[in-house]
Amino acid sequence: MKNIFGQALKRIAMSTAFVVMTIYLHAQTDMDALMMAKNNFCTGFMYGNSSWKNYWEGTLKRDNQNLGTVSSQMIGIMGNYGIKDNLNLLFSVPYISNSASAGTLINRQGIQDLTLTLKWMPIETTIGKADFAVYALGSYSMPLTNYVKDYLPLSIGLGSKNVMARLMADYQLGNFFTTASAAFFSRSNVTIDRTAYYTTRMHYTDQVEMPNMANFNFRTGYRSGKGYAEAIVDIMQTNGGFDISRNNMPFLSNQMNATRIGLGFKYNFGKVEGLSAVGNAMYTVAGRNMGQATSINAGVFYILDFTRSSNNKTDSDEK
Amino acid sequence: MKNNNILLFILFFASVVVGCKRTIEERHTMYEPLNPTNIDANAGDWKPVVLNAANEFPLAAPTSTSIAVYNRELTEIKGFQATLTAEQRASIQYWSAGAVLRWNEILRELVAKRNLPPVNNPDGTYPVPSAANPFGYPEFPFANPPYAARAYAYVSVAQYDALVAAFYYKRLYNRAAPHTVDTNIKPLVPATNLPSYPSEDAVVAAVSVEMLKLLFPADIAYIQQKADEHMLSRIMAGMNTRSDIEAGVQIARQVAAKVIARAATDNMSRAIGTPAQWAELETQTAATGEIPWISQELPKRPPMLPFFGKVKPFLFDSLTTIAIRPIAPPSVKSQKFKEELEEVRYYAKNATRQQIAIVHFWADGVGTYTPPGHWNAIAADDFVKLRFSEVRWARNLALLNMAGMDAAITCWDTKTFYFNPRPTQVDPSIKTQTGLPNFPAYTSGHSTFSGAAATILGHIVPARAAAYNGMAKEASESRIYGAIHYRSDCEVGLAQGVKVGNFAINRAQSDGAN
Numbered sequence: 001m002k003n004i005f006g007q008a009l010k011r012i013a014m015s016t017a018f019v020v021m022t023i024y025l026h027a028q029t030d031m032d033a034l035m036m037a038k039n040n041f042c043t044g045f046m047y048g049n050s051s052w053k054n055y056w057e058g059t060l061k062r063d064n065q066n067l068g069t070v071s072s073q074m075i076g077i078m079g080n081y082g083i084k085d086n087l088n089l090l091f092s093v094p095y096i097s098n099s100a101s102a103g104t105l106i107n108r109q110g111i112q113d114l115t116l117t118l119k120w121m122p123i124e125t126t127i128g129k130a131d132f133a134v135y136a137l138g139s140y141s142m143p144l145t146n147y148v149k150d151y152l153p154l155s156i157g158l159g160s161k162n163v164m165a166r167l168m169a170d171y172q173l174g175n176f177f178t179t180a181s182a183a184f185f186s187r188s189n190v191t192i193d194r195t196a197y198y199t200t201r202m203h204y205t206d207q208v209e210m211p212n213m214a215n216f217n218f219r220t221g222y223r224s225g226k227g228y229a230e231a232i233v234d235i236m237q238t239n240g241g242f243d244i245s246r247n248n249m250p251f252l253s254n255q256m257n258a259t260r261i262g263l264g265f266k267y268n269f270g271k272v273e274g275l276s277a278v279g280n281a282m283y284t285v286a287g288r289n290m291g292q293a294t295s296i297n298a299g300v301f302y303i304l305d306f307t308r309s310s311n312n313k314t315d316s317d318e319k
Numbered sequence: 320m321k322n323n324n325i326l327l328f329i330l331f332f333a334s335v336v337v338g339c340k341r342t343i344e345e346r347h348t349m350y351e352p353l354n355p356t357n358i359d360a361n362a363g364d365w366k367p368v369v370l371n372a373a374n375e376f377p378l379a380a381p382t383s384t385s386i387a388v389y390n391r392e393l394t395e396i397k398g399f400q401a402t403l404t405a406e407q408r409a410s411i412q413y414w415s416a417g418a419v420l421r422w423n424e425i426l427r428e429l430v431a432k433r434n435l436p437p438v439n440n441p442d443g444t445y446p447v448p449s450a451a452n453p454f455g456y457p458e459f460p461f462a463n464p465p466y467a468a469r470a471y472a473y474v475s476v477a478q479y480d481a482l483v484a485a486f487y488y489k490r491l492y493n494r495a496a497p498h499t500v501d502t503n504i505k506p507l508v509p510a511t512n513l514p515s516y517p518s519e520d521a522v523v524a525a526v527s528v529e530m531l532k533l534l535f536p537a538d539i540a541y542i543q544q545k546a547d548e549h550m551l552s553r554i555m556a557g558m559n560t561r562s563d564i565e566a567g568v569q570i571a572r573q574v575a576a577k578v579i580a581r582a583a584t585d586n587m588s589r590a591i592g593t594p595a596q597w598a599e600l601e602t603q604t605a606a607t608g609e610i611p612w613i614s615q616e617l618p619k620r621p622p623m624l625p626f627f628g629k630v631k632p633f634l635f636d637s638l639t640t641i642a643i644r645p646i647a648p649p650s651v652k653s654q655k656f657k658e659e660l661e662e663v664r665y666y667a668k669n670a671t672r673q674q675i676a677i678v679h680f681w682a683d684g685v686g687t688y689t690p691p692g693h694w695n696a697i698a699a700d701d702f703v704k705l706r707f708s709e710v711r712w713a714r715n716l717a718l719l720n721m722a723g724m725d726a727a728i729t730c731w732d733t734k735t736f737y738f739n740p741r742p743t744q745v746d747p748s749i750k751t752q753t754g755l756p757n758f759p760a761y762t763s764g765h766s767t768f769s770g771a772a773a774t775i776l777g778h779i780v781p782a783r784a785a786a787y788n789g790m791a792k793e794a795s796e797s798r799i800y801g802a803i804h805y806r807s808d809c810e811v812g813l814a815q816g817v818k819v820g821n822f823a824i825n826r827a828q829s830d831g832a833n
Contacts (some may be wrong), residue, residue, distance in 0.1 A: 065617035074620035104743045189341055193679035198431035204346040247438045248686045
């Protein structure tokens, strides 16, 4: 469930940070080591808000009085269905609205990308007194609308179709857990509205080649049947791409990197079975061609049980 | 079941690692080698722009093709052809699309690279790029639309004049190409019976180098490297000997010097103005009871080259610039102004996705080759199909780019004379679909450029005239959809552009090439 939340969160972080959102979104989908039990369906809404005033133009940190503060708001619907106890299918669809507090550039908003993720836990075992599990995740995402891509930093997405593969390991001793994962993203070309553009050379095409991306995520904290509390470190990096030149606008195929730290929680309301709240806050400590975003996210989720014996309304790992 | 899962994930991981298909075919890499339908052997009779006559600068006669010194030049070619690498073949192929075409592409690329407004100083003022110190920030130049329009014009005019001179001497000396003299030399690009002395490719490369040294001094190393590759490609292709190349360089440098002398005295150096002059523009407009233009940037940036209207045009004189200046825009107090502002408000709120695409297709703003560059790209894509000779390519682009520069001159003269506000200044609630240009609204630069370009291109390629006019209208209206211009800016600008285009047609009809 938290994964769902994470997904949303990532979205947001993305959108503001020069719309790496599509990526982030992937990255987040998966990042926690919790599975839905078979035939349980968890769904809910996420709200996210992210903003930045300073950004990295290449490696140069600066502000821009003609943008002021760039803000992104997201409302997302997410779901996670337990195909089996160790195989989940996740989806998410966010609506994003981006704006700048200064300058004349118009706001952008709209429905962004659909992401579908398969999450599989092939290994669940114990090492001494500790629980240990390995997860493999694969996802696909695609734009659901023909939103404007070539309008950074206010575009709501980058417009590529993406596939992601992630490997994740989770270690829990007593109530203390650590989850680490690494993911690789491959992105399709993006079609923009103009037929020539300059990166570090002139391109005479409306197609933009998008460099691959990688994500490394580390989280640790306290986990029990009531939920969890965690600290998060997240590193997003683009393998290739180019730097924004001095006082230029950002472009889709920039090298967008960000290192973010944050705190997250999940709380299971005991009184209403299957109802939980999630939230987190993230701060960008280092970046390249990205905004130095601060983001907060919150969501409410509810588990519907489609099994006959309906007393199984939790994430399986939290039991 | 577990095995199925494993298989599924292995397949998925493999597909991610292999990745999506990403091959992108770019238009300029697919141009065919130039094989002109008419070699324009008598282009030495065409009327140059800056030169008084095609033979204004002398060029010594070449050596005979039957003596030893020439023979050794042939040996050099055979040496290259015996050991051509894949990279050398690629270079021959690349340059074979056309000298004028490729140097026009290089110029567009330099404009896009350098079209970046400087960052303000900590005290809120803005530094000015300096040609004397091109590498210090802000690097020289800021290739904004008027700067770019002028650059395209000077490079094209210099290429054209130098080629007219070259074609004069080609006919006079009538030296055969190496592949004709020696059948052991293979022409690796389409061969014609155009005399090879002086080399038309060397002329274009060398004259471009000289002009670009002036216009893009920070990129000179890159430019010189391209020129060296270009000239060598023609030797390797069996089209020119070393002495053909050297003669081309020699005549090109003399022509370039004369064109540069014109550029040095065309008033460009005064186009930027002074703080006192900028303040006066505001006062003048305020005195008429109208709202003067104020920069919407933070901190306020001085208007872009406000005195570019005083630059000496190519197709008419500076008195004509004033004589053809459009009448005043609608007063901000008029009903017509209110209606036009309302229309801008409408598009700011209701532009369709298709209209936004049109805005972005034509935006040609920061970091692009600018509207004149866009019209060069449009012209180039059409010209490659028409198989013009090098000299006709140069003549047609010179006509297009003189029209572009003169469009910038009359447009900037009008902008500065009326100095009226943008819609976003009058109503700050209006937001724009693209970057707001930092100069007055009336008349629209895009409209003026596009009207001029479509008109002269329609004369050069009559079959495409209607298409060009359609594009110009779309480019013009894109600025209303983008909420950065009123309809009057666009309609009057487009008509003014047509007027400039007609000056170019007048020249085209009397330059001897028609």
